[in-house]
Amino acid sequence: MIEKKPSTTVETIVFIVLIVLTLVTYKVGETDMSGIFVSLGVFAIALFKGALISEHFMQLKYASGIWRWLILIWLILLGIVIYIAFTV
Amino acid sequence: MSKKQLMTTKITKYPPGEIIIWLFIMAELMVFGLFFAAYAVTRIDNIELFELYQQNLDTTAALYNTIALLSSSYFVVRSVIAIKHNQQQDSFKWMVLAIIMGLVFIIIKTDEFAHHVSNGITLSTNTFYMFYLSLAFFHYLHVILGLIILSVIARNINKGAYSAKEYTNVETGASYWHMVDLVWLILFPLVYVM
Amino acid sequence: MKYTSQMVAKPYFIAAIGLFVGQILFGIIMGLQYVIGDFLFPEIPFNVARMVHTNLLIVWLLFGFMGASYYLVPEEAETELHSPILAKLMFWIFLIAGAATILGYLLVPYATLAEITMNDLLPTMGREFLEQPTITKIGIVIVALAFLFNIGMTILKGRKTVINLVLLIGLVGLAVFFLFAFYNPDNIVLDKMFWWFVVHLWVEGVWELILGSLLAFVLIKTTGVDREVIEKWLYVIIAMALITGLIGTGHHFFWIGTPGYWQWWGSIFSAMEPIPFFMMTVFAFNMVNKRRREHPNQPAVLWALGTGVMAFLGAGVWGFLHTLSPVNYYTHGTQITAAHGHMAFYGAYVMIVLAIISYAMPMLNGRKAANSAKSQIVEMWSFWLMTISMVFITLFLTGAGILQVYLQRMSDNPLPFMVVQDKIELFYWLREGAGVVFLIGLIVYIASFFIGKDEAEPNEA
Numbered sequence: 001m002i003e004k005k006p007s008t009t010v011e012t013i014v015f016i017v018l019i020v021l022t023l024v025t026y027k028v029g030e031t032d033m034s035g036i037f038v039s040l041g042v043f044a045i046a047l048f049k050g051a052l053i054s055e056h057f058m059q060l061k062y063a064s065g066i067w068r069w070l071i072l073i074w075l076i077l078l079g080i081v082i083y084i085a086f087t088v
Numbered sequence: 089m090s091k092k093q094l095m096t097t098k099i100t101k102y103p104p105g106e107i108i109i110w111l112f113i114m115a116e117l118m119v120f121g122l123f124f125a126a127y128a129v130t131r132i133d134n135i136e137l138f139e140l141y142q143q144n145l146d147t148t149a150a151l152y153n154t155i156a157l158l159s160s161s162y163f164v165v166r167s168v169i170a171i172k173h174n175q176q177q178d179s180f181k182w183m184v185l186a187i188i189m190g191l192v193f194i195i196i197k198t199d200e201f202a203h204h205v206s207n208g209i210t211l212s213t214n215t216f217y218m219f220y221l222s223l224a225f226f227h228y229l230h231v232i233l234g235l236i237i238l239s240v241i242a243r244n245i246n247k248g249a250y251s252a253k254e255y256t257n258v259e260t261g262a263s264y265w266h267m268v269d270l271v272w273l274i275l276f277p278l279v280y281v282m
Numbered sequence: 283m284k285y286t287s288q289m290v291a292k293p294y295f296i297a298a299i300g301l302f303v304g305q306i307l308f309g310i311i312m313g314l315q316y317v318i319g320d321f322l323f324p325e326i327p328f329n330v331a332r333m334v335h336t337n338l339l340i341v342w343l344l345f346g347f348m349g350a351s352y353y354l355v356p357e358e359a360e361t362e363l364h365s366p367i368l369a370k371l372m373f374w375i376f377l378i379a380g381a382a383t384i385l386g387y388l389l390v391p392y393a394t395l396a397e398i399t400m401n402d403l404l405p406t407m408g409r410e411f412l413e414q415p416t417i418t419k420i421g422i423v424i425v426a427l428a429f430l431f432n433i434g435m436t437i438l439k440g441r442k443t444v445i446n447l448v449l450l451i452g453l454v455g456l457a458v459f460f461l462f463a464f465y466n467p468d469n470i471v472l473d474k475m476f477w478w479f480v481v482h483l484w485v486e487g488v489w490e491l492i493l494g495s496l497l498a499f500v501l502i503k504t505t506g507v508d509r510e511v512i513e514k515w516l517y518v519i520i521a522m523a524l525i526t527g528l529i530g531t532g533h534h535f536f537w538i539g540t541p542g543y544w545q546w547w548g549s550i551f552s553a554m555e556p557i558p559f560f561m562m563t564v565f566a567f568n569m570v571n572k573r574r575r576e577h578p579n580q581p582a583v584l585w586a587l588g589t590g591v592m593a594f595l596g597a598g599v600w601g602f603l604h605t606l607s608p609v610n611y612y613t614h615g616t617q618i619t620a621a622h623g624h625m626a627f628y629g630a631y632v633m634i635v636l637a638i639i640s641y642a643m644p645m646l647n648g649r650k651a652a653n654s655a656k657s658q659i660v661e662m663w664s665f666w667l668m669t670i671s672m673v674f675i676t677l678f679l680t681g682a683g684i685l686q687v688y689l690q691r692m693s694d695n696p697l698p699f700m701v702v703q704d705k706i707e708l709f710y711w712l713r714e715g716a717g718v719v720f721l722i723g724l725i726v727y728i729a730s731f732f733i734g735k736d737e738a739e740p741n742e743a
Contacts, residue, residue, distance in 0.1 A: 006173045008166060015162040019155060022276075026151045029281040039282040046277045050270050057165050057266045059259075063103040070103075070110065071270070074117050078124060078274065085128035086282070108518045115522055115557045122550050211543040218543045 014056045021045050036086060043082055050075045104168075105260035113267045116230070120271050123226070124278060127219045134215055141216040142280065149200050150280045153193050154272065157231075160189035161269040164238070164262045167245075174252040176245060183242040186265070190235045197228055220279055227271055234268045237261045283645040285356040287363035292646045293373050294349025295639045299728065301342035301380070302632075306721050308335040313714040317707055326388065333387055333413050339627065340411065341380045346635030347456075347492055348376075348429055351449060353642045354499050355433050359440025364432050372428050379421040383414055405466055409477055412463045419463055426457040444513040445502075448520055449495035455488030471539035478534045486530060486555060486597075489631065490523040493593070494562065496634050500586045500641050501566060505573035515565045523558040530555050533605045537614060545607040552605040556598030559630075563590035578740050579644060579652035581661040581730075585637035588669060592629025600625055600676065612691050617706070618683030625676040628668075636727075643731065649739055656734035664730060667723030674716035682709035 025042050054071035055061045061068065103110055131138045167182035204221070211218050241261045244250060250258055283289075312331040314321050319328075356363050363369060386395045392413070399415035401407045406416045414422070430453060437446050462479040498516045502509060532548025566587050577583060600622040604613040613619070640661065644653050652658065690702045697705075 005175075006169050008169055011162065011165050011169070015158065015165075018158050018162075022151065022154050022158065025277055025281060026147065029147050042277045042281050046274050049273045053161065053266055053270045053273065057161050057269075058263055059104045062099055064099055064101050067101070067103045067110070070114060071117070074114075074121060078121055081125045082128050082278070085125075085132055088132060106514060108514050111561060112518050112522065115554065118557075119525075119550065119554050122553065126546060126550065212541045218546065222543065222547065 011056060014052050018049055018052060021049055039086055040083065043079070043086075047075045047079050103263065105256060105263045109260045109263055113263060116267060117271070120223075120227075120274075123219075123223055124274065127223065127278065130215060130219065137214060138216045141214065141220075145220070145280050146200055146203070147280050149196050150276050153196050154276050156189045156192040156196070157269045157272050160186045160193070161266050163189065164265050168255070168258055168262050171245065171250050171255045171258050172252055176248060176250070179250070179258070180242060180245045183238060183245060187235060187238050187242060190231060190238065190265075193231055194228070194235070197224070197231075201225070201228075223275055223279060227268070227275060230268045230271070234261075234265045237264060283357075284360075285362050287366045287369075288353050288356050288642075289646060290363065290366050290369040290373070291349040291353035291642060293370070294345050294352065295643060295646070297373070297377055298342045298345035298349060298635060298639070301338050301345065303724060303728070304384075305335055305338035305342060306717075306724055308338065310714070310717050310721060313710070313717045316703075316710040317714065330387055330392070334384055336411055337387070337413065338384065343631050343635060345376070346631075346639070347453070348372075350496055350635065350638040350642075351429075351433050351453065353638070353646075354449070354496070355436050355446055356440075358443045358446045358499070359437050361436060361440035364435035364439070368428055368432050372425050372432075375421065376425045379418055379425075383418045386415065387413070404464065406464055409466075409473075411481055412477065416464075419460075422460065423457070426460065430454060430457055443509070444516055445495045445498050448491050448498075448516060452488045452491030452495065455491065456484060459483045459488060474538040475535065475540060478531055482531045482534055483528070485626070485631070487524065487527040490527060490558065491520055493589075493630055493634050494519050494523065496638050497562065497566065497586060497589065500582060500637050501569045503641065504577040504579065504583050504586065505569050506575040506577075507569045507572050511572075512569065515561070515569075519558050519561045519565065522554075522561060526551050526554040526557060530605075533607070533610065536607045536610055549606045553602060555605070556594065556602050559590075559594040559598040563594045566590035577651070579641060579658070581653075581658050581665065582637055582641035584662060584665055585633055585640050588665060589629060589633035589637055592625065592633055592669065592672070594629070596622065596625025596627075596629035596676065600680075612687050613683065616683045616686045616690075617679045617709075618687065621676045621679035621683055624679065625672060628672045633669075644739070652739045653730070654734035654737035655740045656737060657730050658740070660726060660733050661730035664723050664727035667726060668720055671716045671719035671723060675713050675720065678709045678713040678716060682706040682713070685709070 025045055028038060028042055051072060054075070058071065060071060163182045163186035167179045167186060170176075170179035170182060201224075204217075209217055209221075211221055238261055241258055245258070308331050311322060311326060312328060312335055315328045315331060322331075352363060352369055386399075390398070392407075395415060396402075396407050399407075399417050401416055404416050406419055407413060412419075430450075433453065434450065437450055459480055462476045465476050467473050467476065494516055498512050501507065502512055529547055530552035532544040533552035535544040535548055567590065570583060570587060604610050604618050604622065644651060653661070685706050686702050689697050689705060690699060
């Protein structure tokens with residue numbers, strides 16, 4: 001039985017957002033912009049991209065309890081460690 | 089959440105795929121997490137060294153690679169959605185595209201490594217290269233493992249082994265592949281840009 | 283028991299237990315020599331006792347693995363063993379070679395042993411754990427090849443299961459990595475590095491595959507849980523064991539002269555080595571909780587669960603304690619290492635061999651599935667006696683180790699080695715006491731084979 005084409009709008013939008021954010025990060029790297037806030041901004045974008053992957057690609061938004069937070073907690077912890085290491 | 093969404097999406101207790109792959113994913117993320125943390129902590133005392141050699145890395149190649157992995161992940165998502173709707177041919181097509189994008193990553197990254205090797209750069213060159221090569225190569229091995237998993241799944245989809253009723257293995261492989269993508273998304277800015 | 287050729291496992295198991303007794307006796311002798319230095323000197327010097335203690339351990343575990351393979355592989359492959367004769371022949375060759383080697387250690391000085399076995403033609407002797415004369419090493423390779431041939435042919439002609447394949451990969455790896463025992467480079471750094479290829483890649487690499495497959499086999503048999511479920515666990519445990527174990531070798535490369543990046547590689551990857559052991563524990567308890575039957579052989583289930591927990595504690599937790607290079611800088615080569623070594627070997631490898639012996643022996647003795655209730659109770663007593671005394675051995679050695687590290691390496695006025703040894707004497711006495719309890723546990727274990735022999739087995743619930 002072949003069902004009718006499923007909707008993939010959300011996933012496609014997420015994908016486009018991920019590509020755009022990647023290009024932004026790259027452009028920042030290309031320019032002479034530097035400094036701690038630029039670095040942290042770039043990393044914040046990366047963490048946000050990771051959250052998009054977790055929620056929409058890994059489909060953890062449908063998982064309940066601790067499972068949903070597995071990757072998000074990892075990202076948050078990583079963010080804290082990187083923040084501390086780059087600002088001390 | 090609106091009523092309509094509640095009807096169309098189902099909240100399940102467990103994440104997609106076999107539970108065991110999630111234990112594996114967590115273990116892998118712990119290894120990478122430790123490596124990232126070690127990188128950042130070591131950088132504190134070697135900021136100038138890290139920033140100097142960071143400039144030698146090929147950011148453009150890394151950009152292409154990021155796009156390759158993101159597309160690959162997206163194609164895997166499409167493949168999973170297709171198999172959930174019994175569209176085996178579509179699912180196979182998307183999976184093959186995902187594998188091709190993974191191979192693009194491998195080709196570009198291999199070229200980068202070859203470049204380093206021809207410049208005589210090794211793990212012992214300096215602390216920055218030690219971290220960069222270790223992280224990049226360890227991730228590279230994961231891409232290869234992921235591609236092997238995706239290839240097996242693609243072959244099985246083609247043989248008609250999966251359907252709207254039985255697609256756990258597709259989700260299992262997909263979850264692993266997204267993890268590989270996720271790690272690269274962190275690695276790229278941390279090692280190449282920041 | 284489904285295939286008559288599985289019977290060849292029996293002499294292997296008996297020899298394993300016999301050598302196990304020898305190992306523990308020498309352990310007790312050596313434990314006493316820690317506190318009474320000239321005990322049994324000059325008949326059995328400390329270094330000889332130590333060599334016998336560790337070599338016997340390896341040899342009896344190998345007997346156990348081989349026996350386990352001969353028992354398990356035909357049943358998994360659903361066919362008779364390729365050649366039971368070859369298996370019996372190899373048993374005697376291995377036993378005689380092993381016994382001759384041990385007698386050689388005990389009867390002649392080590393240098394003389396090297397001379398009469400013509401070590402100078404191909405020098406391989408003199409390295410810790412690889413003390414065996416070169417001819418013994420060659421004998422081990424021959425036995426291993428014949429064994430692999432026998433097992434491999436059986437697997438080839440029969441049903442291919444994941445358990446059999448993982449076991450075979452583990453056994454082939456065991457044989458391949460042993461070949462580094464013949465490589466003895468002049469460069470002392472390379473020498474040490476390749477020495478670890480045998481020592482580490484055995485116990486923290488390929489042996490874990492053997493452990494995983496034996497554990498999976500016992501769990502399938504005693505719980506009745508679906509094979510597919512167990513196989514999926516096995517895949518992931520094995521993948522994790524290999525990733526962490528192979529690169530984790532680096533934690534031995536910290537101080538031997540290898541490049542600096544090993545500090546990082548060794549620390550990070552070996553820090554993850556507890557994960558596969560943790561998964562094994564979760565795996566074992568999960569499967570037992572999901573069991574579809576109450577297997578009448580309760581001690582076998584107990585050993586299987588025990589091996590998960592104790593391997594995680596001994597190999598995982600106690601390994602992690604001193605695996606990070608900044609910690610290992612202070613602890614390497616102290617009693618902390620000895621504590622870890624004792625519990626890791628017991629938890630991971632002794633207990634899995636005892637689990638499979640416990641599972642298989644009743645059948646090999648012509649019973650349906652289990653020993654009598656009386657015998658089982660005695661065996662479970664031995665489980666607790668040995669396991670708890672091993673926990674205490676580990677704790678006492680850890681105490682000794684912490685004190686040793688502090689007095690000898692960290693305090694403001696570091697003391698010489700022998701002065702420190704005197705100061706931690708109390709811990710050694712306590713450890714010796716726990717060792718005696720372990721021996722009693724082992725005697726009780728052996729007694730369980732003879733108790734209630736004529737009584738019926740408990741019914742399956």
